Amino acid sequence: MAFAAVERLIAFRYLRARREEGFISVIAAFSLIGITLGVGTLIVVMSVMNGFRFEMLRQMSSISGQLGVQGSRAGIDATPELLAAMTKVPGVLSATPTAEGQVMAVAGDKVRGVVLRGVRPEDFKARAPLSAAIEGPAELRDRYRGLCRADDDKPIDWGSLKDFGKDFSVVVGRRLADLLKLKIGDTFQLVSPVEVATPLGVVPRAVQARVAAVFCAGMYDYDANFVYAPLPDVQRLLNYGDMVTGIEVFVADDASLAGARRQLSQIVGTQAWVFDWWQANIGFFAAIQGQTNVMFIVLSMIVLVAAFNIVSSLVMLVRTKTADIAILRTMGATRGAIMRIFLLDGMAIGGIGTLLGLALGLAFARNIEAIRQWLQRTFDIVLFDETLYLLAEMPSRIEWNEIAVIAVMALVFALLASLYPAAKAARLDPVEGLHRE
Known part of the structure; x- marks a missing residue:
């Protein structure tokens, strides 16, 4: 007009x-x-x-991968050959085995149910939302540390990853450390639902864990509920043997997602199913x-x-x-x-x-x-x-x-x-x- x-x-x-x-x-x-x-x-x-x-969605996928491979109750046999075949799929950057389960964290008179997730030390270091606050590049480190700053603005000891992988040294979420009153070097008990026979009867299997570092992902669900430990230690504690509960797959971009998912489903066959985080949290x-x-x-x-x-x-x-x-x-x-x-x-x-x-x-x-x-x-x-x-x-x-x-x-x-x-x-x-x- x-x-x-x-x-x-x-x-x-x-x-x-x-x-x-x-x-x-x-x-x-x-x-x-x-x-x-x-x-x-x-x-x-x-x-x-x-x-x-x-x-x-970004935080979930950057911590746990854009695609996940979930096994049956018996778990997945994540052989080097299987992982190598997965990483050869076009668009796939890495495929990392994980073993996790619900355990009880006991620190003095503090008790809390947590998710114990076992990963390889090199895989943990490669995930920026988890490792950045501990030993990431300066700009990234400051950003993630700022997400979990103390209420009184006092400096926080974030620890180091050099001992992660030794003697059940673990990395705990920043908010979980506050809830359990844990500091770097402190020990606490992880009690699993797996039972073990002793002269006094059947009791839950437990282990003493040492806090090697504290992570801050910027998501309360992770920062208050997750404990990361070396993969072999978690497999022993939860009686998984050589099996893992899942494989986390990181892809180059969203365009590669659908094709990678189809090919990964063909590779794992009937022993597992492949999902993406949008599908897993569709509701x-x-x-x-x-x-x-x-x-x-x-x-x-x-x-x-x-x-x-x-x-x-x-x-x-x-x-x-x-x-x-x-x-x-x-x-x-x-x-x-x-x-x-x-x-x-x-x-x-x-x-x-x-x-x-x-x-x-x-x-x-x-x-x-x-x-x-x-x-x-x-x-x-x-x-x-x-x-x-x-x-x-x-x-x-x-x-x-x-x-x-x-x-x-x-x-x-x-x-x-x-x-x-x-x-x-x-x-x-x-x-x-x-x-x-």
Whole structure:
């Protein structure tokens, strides 16, 4: 729709209300503010929800691989030949055997159920989310240590991986170390559900473990519940023999995922099944997507309500400009020209509000974690509890296609809200308008 220069001039003059039209200007201002807040809120909420879903999947896959191979109750015989065949699959970077089980961690009077996961020392060191806080590159190390900083900001002894693999030396999660009051060099007991016969009867098999290092993955589920130990030690404690419970497979990129999964399924045959982390947690991620969709619909109502204010302000503007419209019609202005003038007024309110909302929303979305930290320090409140949301930082991921949808939606609402007042102005009879005046 093309707007003539005179139509633009008249439309923008109408937006600058005179003193007697101040109430109309106030309603228009509220419309603009409503659209700004609605668009900005939508962008922030959608970015946080997208960030949460993306960060959860990224953390899971970077710790445990994009693909997993799960065996039967008897486990998987992860022979060197099997692992070599897996790594030869196009797109596969590595295939690492793991053995894990539920055990009880006992440290003094502290008792907690944990997941004991056995890995090879070289595999543990290769996983940045686990090893970065201990001995990663400086920038990565500082980032992960910052995720699990102490509440009193005292320095944390993260230990070293040089003893990992000796005498049941283990690496525990940072939050788990706090819960069990463990420090580097401390020993604690790991009690397995496997029973062993003794002169005193059948008792659970237990072992003394020594804390070699503390890891911080930035996910509460891992940091508070996982203990990593050398693979052979875990196999002995849980009575697995030479078998493993799973093989974690890392692939180069998502494009390689489907093809690698098919070929790996052919390699392992019937002794195991291959899954990806999205499939394994489909219910969890589907719930997040459902919440995202509901939030989008609910918050879109803010923009819709603001659009109704555009209707009110333009209807009142048409009433106050009845004489002007009549004069313009007698001077030769067409109904279409009158309609375009008031459409332009409504679209100007919607367009400016949308632009301000985009700027506000993107600014908040890009700095949401810094804003959260500032609010928590200033008002001494907890806005993002990692024990509930599983992540140490509030995530944010801007999806530009969603930003475009939000912007277009706001503009469409503004256009639709402007149609009725503009059509009413265009239908005004010039003789009747002059007679009223």
